[in-house]
Amino acid sequence: MTICTSGDNLVTKLSSTGWITNLHIAIEAYKYFIEHGTHKHIFKEKEIEVHYCDLTEDNVFGWCEQVDDNSWLIHIHNALGYEEHFRTLFHEYMHVVQDIYGLKDEGLREHQAYQIEGIMYKEMCGSLQTVH
Numbered sequence: 001m002t003i004c005t006s007g008d009n010l011v012t013k014l015s016s017t018g019w020i021t022n023l024h025i026a027i028e029a030y031k032y033f034i035e036h037g038t039h040k041h042i043f044k045e046k047e048i049e050v051h052y053c054d055l056t057e058d059n060v061f062g063w064c065e066q067v068d069d070n071s072w073l074i075h076i077h078n079a080l081g082y083e084e085h086f087r088t089l090f091h092e093y094m095h096v097v098q099d100i101y102g103l104k105d106e107g108l109r110e111h112q113a114y115q116i117e118g119i120m121y122k123e124m125c126g127s128l129q130t131v132h
Contacts, residue, residue, distance in 0.1 A: 002047045002048070003026065003027060003030045003047075003048050003049075003050065004048075004049050004050070005022065005023045005026050005027075005049070005050045005051070005052065006049060006050075006051045006052070007051045007052035007053045007078065008022065008052040008053065008054075008078040022052050022076070022078065022085070025082075025085050025086060025089070026050040026076075026089060028086075029085075029086050029089035029090060029093070030048070030089070030093070032120065032124050033089075033090060033093045033120065036120065036123065036124075037097070037120075039097045039100075042097070042100050042101075043093070043096065043097055043100070045070075046070050046071065046072065046096065046100065047070055047071040047072070048071070048072050048073075048074060048093075048096060049071070049072070049073050049074065050074045050076055050089070051073060051074065051075050051076070052076050052077075052078040053075060053076075053077075053078055054077065054078055054079070055075065055076075055077040055078075056077070056079075060077070061076070061077050061080060061084060061088040062074060062075055062076040062077060062088045062089075062091070062092050063075050063092070064092045064095040064096060064099075066096075066099050072096045072099070074089075074092045074093075074096075076088060076089065076092070083121065086120075086121050086124065087117040087118070087121050088117070090116055090117040090120040090121060091113045091114065091116065091117040092113075094112060094113040094116040094117070095109065095113055098112065098113070
């Protein structure tokens, strides 16, 4: 599996451990998702591009689109805070897994993605003090 970023991926944010970039957050969220998800065997075989851009007019934090059978393009708002950034990436990574398994029910897709984003964020970062 390959992960790459494009767009405003070098925007920095202040975390409890110092300054980090969007690129760093995307990779850390990806690694955590692979290591702690029950779907790692299938997820890590795919290619994902995380594209950072201004999504203000779209009124969303992110969205995921399948490019072909093995690759996805995830758009992420370039001005998210630390916590929302991780949550949004976990949410969109879950949509990749749902696409792989062919889950089409939008209500169920969103329910599962919101569950995963909350669980994974709490497990990964819940005890950290972050600066937004």
